[in-house]
Amino acid sequence: MIWVMANWRLVLIGGLLTTTLVGGAMWRHSANAFAEYRAEVVALGKVQEAAAKQTEADQKQITEDIQHGYEAAIDYLRKHPVRVRAQPGAGAMPGLSNPSTRADEASDYPIPAALELAAGCAETTNQLNFLQGWVEQQSRAGK
16 A cells, blocks of 8 residues: 555556556447448448339339330220110100200210210220229339
């Protein structure tokens, strides 16, 4: 104890040196751990980026496939028009008077002819079917 009291400056310098070395070693360990963590995050980021690019490419391919299929189906529908059957028994009914000529005139908002209406319905149904398929395929992309 007498030596410690006589050489208190050396003891103080030794204590400061020890705490500095221990603190430096702890800091170095945490810096190495952070560097490892950072490297892991970068590696995982690259993996996710590659997965995102693959998903984007898959979705783009799905969109192109659906678009080409839709265009082919619309072309087919337009080349092969929908057939509309006449209603059975349609015609003049006995005992009824003929309609007035004024009421038969075309209105400002004419109802499309049956063939035109059927073609429009077929195209709309086709479009909705392809849209539904596109949504379903897009939701499965990347999973």
